[in-house]
Amino acid sequence: MRILFVCTGNTCRSPMAEAMLKHKTNHEVKSAGMMAADGFPASQATAEVLQKKGIPLKHQSKQITTELMNWAELILTMTRGHRDGLKQQFPEHAGRIFTLKEFTNPEFEEAWQQLKQAYINLEEAKAGNHTEKLITIQEEIAQLEGRISDTDIFDPFGSNVSVYEKTYAELDKYLDILVKKLENIDR
Numbered sequence: 424m425r426i427l428f429v430c431t432g433n434t435c436r437s438p439m440a441e442a443m444l445k446h447k448t449n450h451e452v453k454s455a456g457m458m459a460a461d462g463f464p465a466s467q468a469t470a471e472v473l474q475k476k477g478i479p480l481k482h483q484s485k486q487i488t489t490e491l492m493n494w495a496e497l498i499l500t501m502t503r504g505h506r507d508g509l510k511q512q513f514p515e516h517a518g519r520i521f522t523l524k525e526f527t528n529p530e531f532e533e534a535w536q537q538l539k540q541a542y543i544n545l546e547e548a549k550a551g552n553h554t555e556k557l558i559t560i561q562e563e564i565a566q567l568e569g570r571i572s573d574t575d576i577f578d579p580f581g582s583n584v585s586v587y588e589k590t591y592a593e594l595d596k597y598l599d600i601l602v603k604k605l606e607n608i609d610r
């Protein structure tokens with residue numbers, strides 16, 4: 424499958440995800456940034472973390488283009504912000520754009536839908552002066568917000584290598600799930 428990873432600057436997270444997935448599988452993988460400058464190498468810390476793990480990295484940053492979007496069969500973003508921005512910019516590709524975490528873990532999206540509904544319920548309870556109901560809904564909202572607080576891959580930009588290592592570990596977890604999911608789709 425042709426997979427495109429998208430982050431902000433295309434120097435930290437998406438190049439890391441690209442190198443890691445290429446190392447794990449034979450899928451065709453590329454990466455790009457929503458606000459990237461063209462032609463820069465991956466950040467020093469990204470290179471360092473990948474080198475430690477023995478993962479080859481050959482990278483030049485690039486801005487997202489229509490051509491790349493047309494090339495990709497699956498577009499996986501690092502955050503919900505990237506996803507929503509891409510969907511706005513390329514509505515014709517909306518059905519193929521997901522955050523990495525939501526694509527590998529549908530529970531996140533489910534919780535978002537439930538949260539949206541809970542806020543509607545909250546407004547209704549407020550309008551109807553249903554105090555008891557209000558408390559129950561507020562508790563539900565707190566619980567759902569806890570579940571979705573973790574939907575983005577953390578941006579390590581400007582941090583030290585140990586933070587990049589955490590990003591690596593997070594990516595590694597979700598890329599392993601992605602690999603399994605793609606095996607099932609390919610079959």
Ligand SMILES: N[C@@H](Cc1ccc(OP(=O)(O)O)cc1)C(=O)O
Pocket residue numbers: 430431432433434435436437456578579580
């Ligand atoms: N903020 C950076 C842009 C940037 C942001 C995030 C970033 O990380 P990533 O490549 O993971 O999006 C890289 C670069 C700038 O000052 O130009």
